[in-house]
Amino acid sequence: MTVNPSLAAASSAEVAEDGKAAALLRTEDLTIRFGGLTALDHVNFAVPRSEVCAIIGPNGAGKSTFFNCLTGVLHPTSGAIFFAGADITGLPPNKISQKGIARSYQITNILPNATALENVRIAAQSRRHSWSLFSHHRAYRDIIEKAEAALDSVGLLGKAGEPAANLSHGEQRTLEIAIALATEPQLLCLDEPTAGMSAAETHDTVQLIRRVAANLTILIVEHDMHVVMELAGRITVLHYGAVLAEGTPSEIQQNPRVIEVYLKT
Amino acid sequence: MRRGHGTVFWTGFAVIVALLIAAPLVLTEFWRRFVTEILIWGLLAMSSDILIGYTGMVSFGHSAFFGLGMYGAAAALLTIDPPNLWLALFYGLVAAAAVAACVAYFSTRLRDIYFAITTLIFSQIFYVIIFTWTAVTGGENGLAFERPPLAIPGLFDFVLTPTRLHWFVLAVVAGSYLILRRITQSPFGMVLQSIRENEARTRAIGYAVERYKIVAVMLSGLFAGLAGVLYALQNQFAAPDFVFFLVSGETVIYNVIGGIGTLVGPIVGAAFFLLLREGLSRFLTQYYLIPLGAVFIAIVILMPQGLLGFMRRWLNE
Ligand SMILES: Nc1ncnc2c1ncn2[C@@H]1O[C@H](COP(=O)(O)OP(=O)(O)O)[C@@H](O)[C@H]1O
Ligand SMILES: [Mg+2]
Numbered sequence: 001m002t003v004n005p006s007l008a009a010a011s012s013a014e015v016a017e018d019g020k021a022a023a024l025l026r027t028e029d030l031t032i033r034f035g036g037l038t039a040l041d042h043v044n045f046a047v048p049r050s051e052v053c054a055i056i057g058p059n060g061a062g063k064s065t066f067f068n069c070l071t072g073v074l075h076p077t078s079g080a081i082f083f084a085g086a087d088i089t090g091l092p093p094n095k096i097s098q099k100g101i102a103r104s105y106q107i108t109n110i111l112p113n114a115t116a117l118e119n120v121r122i123a124a125q126s127r128r129h130s131w132s133l134f135s136h137h138r139a140y141r142d143i144i145e146k147a148e149a150a151l152d153s154v155g156l157l158g159k160a161g162e163p164a165a166n167l168s169h170g171e172q173r174t175l176e177i178a179i180a181l182a183t184e185p186q187l188l189c190l191d192e193p194t195a196g197m198s199a200a201e202t203h204d205t206v207q208l209i210r211r212v213a214a215n216l217t218i219l220i221v222e223h224d225m226h227v228v229m230e231l232a233g234r235i236t237v238l239h240y241g242a243v244l245a246e247g248t249p250s251e252i253q254q255n256p257r258v259i260e261v262y263l264k265t
Numbered sequence: 266m267r268r269g270h271g272t273v274f275w276t277g278f279a280v281i282v283a284l285l286i287a288a289p290l291v292l293t294e295f296w297r298r299f300v301t302e303i304l305i306w307g308l309l310a311m312s313s314d315i316l317i318g319y320t321g322m323v324s325f326g327h328s329a330f331f332g333l334g335m336y337g338a339a340a341a342l343l344t345i346d347p348p349n350l351w352l353a354l355f356y357g358l359v360a361a362a363a364v365a366a367c368v369a370y371f372s373t374r375l376r377d378i379y380f381a382i383t384t385l386i387f388s389q390i391f392y393v394i395i396f397t398w399t400a401v402t403g404g405e406n407g408l409a410f411e412r413p414p415l416a417i418p419g420l421f422d423f424v425l426t427p428t429r430l431h432w433f434v435l436a437v438v439a440g441s442y443l444i445l446r447r448i449t450q451s452p453f454g455m456v457l458q459s460i461r462e463n464e465a466r467t468r469a470i471g472y473a474v475e476r477y478k479i480v481a482v483m484l485s486g487l488f489a490g491l492a493g494v495l496y497a498l499q500n501q502f503a504a505p506d507f508v509f510f511l512v513s514g515e516t517v518i519y520n521v522i523g524g525i526g527t528l529v530g531p532i533v534g535a536a537f538f539l540l541l542r543e544g545l546s547r548f549l550t551q552y553y554l555i556p557l558g559a560v561f562i563a564i565v566i567l568m569p570q571g572l573l574g575f576m577r578r579w580l581n582e
Contacts, residue, residue, distance in 0.1 A: 071469065097471035109469075111462040122459045125452050126471035132452045134444075140452065183470055 023082075024049040024187055024217045025070070025101075030079035032069060039065045041242040042079070047187065052209075052218045054232035056225070056252075058261065062241040063221040064106055067191050070219075071103050072096040084186065097126070102185035104176040106192045106221075112165040116156055116175055119164050121147035123182035150182040154208055170201035174208065181212065188212065190220045194227055206230055229253075237261075278439075285435050289428040298499070299543070301431045303536045304438045305495045309512075310519035310531030311445060312488035317517065318526030319449055320481045321461030322376075326368055326384030327516045329391045330486040332508030333360040334493025336395065339408045339503040348413035350425070354494050361490020362483065364391065369482035373475055376464070385510055392508040407504030410497075425498070434495050441488055445528055448484065457481055522564050524571025533572050 023046035030043040039062045047053045055063050068074040070081060072093040080089045088096055111119050124146040125137070138144065151157045154174045159167060164175060173193060180188055193209065194202040206227055209218065213231070222228045228235060228249070235252045237244040245255045252258055285304070289297045309331055316322045337360030338353040345352055364387075372383035395402045402408065415433060416422040423429055448454050456477050459467045468474045497503055506512075515538070523534025541560060545553035568575040 073465075073469075092473075093465075093468045094471050094473045097469060103469065109463065109466050111459055111466065113462055114459070118455070122455055122467075123470040125455065129452045130456055130472065133448050133454075134451060136447070136450050137452045137455050138450075143452075179470065 022049050023047060024084060025219070026082045027070075028080045028082070030066075030069060030076050030081065032065060032074060032076045039241050040069065040076070040079075041240070043238075043241070043243055045236060045243065047217055047219050048234075049217055051233050052213050052220065052231050054220045054222060054228045054235045055238055056222065056228055056235060057238035057244070061238040063238055064191055065241075066238070067103055067189050067221065070096070070189060071101060097183055097185075100184075100186035101189065102180035102183045102187070103189040104173075104180050104191060104193055106195060108169070108172045108176060110164045110172060110175055110179065112163070114164060115161050116151060116164055116167060116171075116178075117144075117147055117160040119175060120150050120178050120182045123147075123179045124150065124184075126183060147182055150178045153181060153212070154178045155204070170197050170205075173197060173201075174205065177205075177208065177212070185216065187217045187219060190218065190222075192221055192223055194222065194224055202227065282435070282439055286432065289431045294427065297427060297431060299539070301427075301434050301499055302496075303532075303539055304434050305492050305499060306515075306519065306535040306539065307532030308438045308441055308495065309489050309492040310516050310523070310535050311442065311528050312485050312492065313516045314520055314525055314528055314531045315445065315449070315457070315481055315485040315488075317520050318528075318530075319454065319461060320457040320478065321464075322373075322478065322481070323381045323517065324384045324482075324485070325381050325510060325513045325517065326372075326388035327485075327489050328508050328510055328512035329364050329368065329384075329388035330361045330489035331493040331496070331512060331516075332388075332391065332395065332503075332505075333364045334358065334490030335497045335503045335507055336360060336402065336408070336493075337490070338494040338497040339410055342410040342413060342497075343408060348411055350413040350415055350498075353413060353497070354491075357494035357497070358487060358490050361486050361493065365483045365486025365490070368486065369479040373478035373482060385513065388508065388510055388513055392505060392510070395508050396505045402505070403503075405505065407502050407506075409502045412498060412501055430498060434499070437491065437495060441491060442528060442532075445488065449528065453477070453480070518561065520571075522561065522571055524573035524575075527571070527573050530571050530573035537572060 025047040027043055027045045030040055031038065032040045043066065055066065057063055065074065069076050072091050072095065075090050080087055082088065083099055083101060088099060111122070121143055124143045129140050129143060148157060148160065151160055154177055156171060156174060156178060159171065164172065167175060177190070177193065190209070194205050197205060202224065209220070209231055212218070220231060232249060234247070235249055236246045237252060237258050239261050244261065245252060245258050247255065285300070288300050292300065309327060313324055313327045316324045334357040337357035341353040341356035342348045368384055368387045372380050372387065375383055396404060398404070412425045412430070414422055415425050415429060425433070456467065456472055460474055460477060464474060496507070519534035519538055520531045521534070522538055523532065524530030542553065542557055545556055549556065564572070
């Protein structure tokens with residue numbers, strides 16, 4: 001029963017590399033408690049590289065809390081998070097962003113008084129030139145071009161000069177995605193990206209996510225079942241902070257426990 | 266359009282600098298000194314705008330940076346023979362930077378009112394040290410010293426007359442304005458404004474917010490210290506009154522009156538406030554603070570964006 005400690009250490013790193021089909025993101029017994037409330041309860045979860053994974057579950061299941069743990073906003077009570085083979089548990093949000101995880105928020109979270117372009121430009125700038133003090137920010141064409149490309153990819157280039165607060169709700173939700181894309185992430189986490197959108201806007205957003213998914217790994221939390229079924233290759237169902245079920249969309253649709261707690265209501 | 270805006274800016278800048286160059290030639294000594302001091306207080310206010318207006322952190326500790334710049338200059342002018350202007354600048358900036366590093370390290374972890382209170386407490390600590398450490402600082406009486414010459418060995422050597430001092434102050438303040446303006450437009454400056462708009466979001470897109478805040482406080486403290494050095498040169502003394510929190514409070518008032526987040530606004534605010542105080546105190550002797558307070562409240566209520574913001578909107582209409 002004696003295990004060579006160096007071997008044990010090596011194997012835990014390799015699980016991420018080739019164990020679970022090269023999972024880009026993996027959580028191990030991720031648990032967080034707020035006082036008496038266990039918002040996440042030993043969540044074991046993995047997102048394979050290049051896939052679109054979805055998390056669904058009733059309101060208050062812990063979906064946003066899960067994102068907050070992944071992105072360093074909240075520190076888990078116990079458990080670990082691995083990204084691209086490295087332990088990122090407890091890192092602050094800025095470090096996690098630099099490692100390649102970007103997110104959008106359930107409640108729109110932008111710079112309201114800055115233009116749409118500046119919202120995206122400042123995100124692009126976080127990778128380069130951000131400590132330059134004596135050059136005008138417009139002198140860095142590479143950053144502006146990257147920002148314009150991100151705006152273009154979500155169809156907002158026409159609104160580049162518009163203050164973000166003047167954009168419609170749907171446009172602000174899309175701007176969120178552009179901001180996340182401008183940081184050139186490996187993993188994009190979207191928290192209810194279609195919340196509050198009209199049917200037409202929802203349709204456009206689904207198309208957008210599908211386009212973006214060509215070069216990225218995506219983890220999406222969504223309320224709209226049609227959106228999830230259309231986009232996700234794998235679905236995880238959270239219920240009271242614990243994983244209730246996991247599988248392909250059709251497996252989830254037929255899972256009796258899932259139907260009982262979620263799909264029926 | 267953009268080019269047009271630039272032309273307007275540089276024309277305006279040149280006209281104002283030209284007027285300020287001519288000022289000591291036409292004004293009496295009293296008003297010459299008044300204008301020089303407005304420039305110095307304006308620089309102090311402008312330095313604090315980097316925090317208040319651009320980063321969204323209200324500092325009530327700028328008197329410490331200003332005062333340490335002043336005492337640093339005093340130390341150089343009293344200990345080095347012959348007195349050297351550049352060493353006075355150097356000592357003043359080093360002293361201010363040391364205090365700023367200390368304040369930055371401890372206070373930038375805190376936000377909003379907690380940041381403001383920490384800066385206030387720090388400045389009062391320095392006030393108490395300076396007030397009580399009589400052997401070194403002269404305590405309540407402060408330190409008096411001679412003005413150094415304006416000289417570069419081998420190039421020129423001028424006696425620093427009041428008029429030349431005015432020009433020297435003008436050059437430093439105008440240069441500082443251009444540097445600060447450029448910093449606010451730089452990638453770094455844009456990060457500060459992003460922190461002001463939405464700190465959590467700024468962190469989430471990958472910025473180590475605390476580090477940017479520390480550098481912002483250091484920069485702000487450095488320029489406030491520069492103002493302190495200039496004030497030492499102008500008045501040829503350093504006194505603990507200038508480290509007292511009233512100076513910090515007035516700095517914030519200049520910003521609010523003139524318009525935060527504009528750099529020029531705080532200078533306008535300082536000029537307006539000092540002129541108004543001068544005028545009112547002549548007519549109303551000790552009661553001048555009452556109408557001064559009333560004007561301040563009226564400005565805050567009627568022109569929430571300050572005098573400059575108000576004038577801008579008025580010009581656009
Ligand atoms: N910072 C927090 N402090 C205390 N309780 C929290 C906090 N964040 C979330 N919760 C609680 O955790 C539970 C899960 O919330 P959340 O993750 O927002 O659910 P979902 O996104 O699945 O609707 C809820 O009961 C919520 O009230
Ligand atoms: Mg949620």
